[in-house]
Amino acid sequence: QVQLQESGPGLVKPSQTLSLTCTVSGGSISSGSYYWSWIRQPAGKGLEWIGRIYTSGSTNYNPSLKSRVTISVDTSKNQFSLKLSSVTAADTAVYYCAREMEPPSFGMFDYWGQGTLVTVSS
């Protein structure tokens, strides 16, 4: 059974860079044809897809965040990571990592991490 676990600082200062890592266990991040995504949810609000990465390193980002987002992968550690620059209070949210289903049902998320709360505050 695949498991995902987010890790990283829970508090980030405004204008700084938010950095999170997702560790995948129960299987190799490189096996299959999976994309690995980051999704966030402000308190009491809905879900926003941030971006995704394939194990080849190919990425796609939400246009609304593209200028500030970088997602990378480290297959040797079975991890992928999120960096979000120039954060403001609006970036305060629970951040989830998730696995997309394989084609043809890509773009739907069948495994999720438990989520990690990141607060942007000085």
Place this chain on the structure above:
Amino acid sequence: EIVLTQSPATLSLSPGERATLSCRASQSVSSYLAWYQQKPGQAPRLLIYDASNRATGIPARFSGSGSGTDFTLTISSLEPEDFAVYYCQQRSNWPPAFGQGTRLEIK
């Protein structure tokens, strides 16, 4: 950008009743729609993908239907553990996007 509108915002029902949740897309998403359940403090859980396919381990009381712009999630007989927030999500147009959610509460 495709907008998903879920209705009602809140649905109050009793255990054993039938729940019908709606998701309407601003333009056709074909059958590229998923439903998720989220309980407080937990990650979303995939229930239905490609409009009508139950995800692994999802009970048969959950069913999805629809195509194009109008979709429905039906819970045939509510169990106490079904009271939660439900989200629809499309992946027809990039980026993937979620509806605002329907809260299913105990009456």
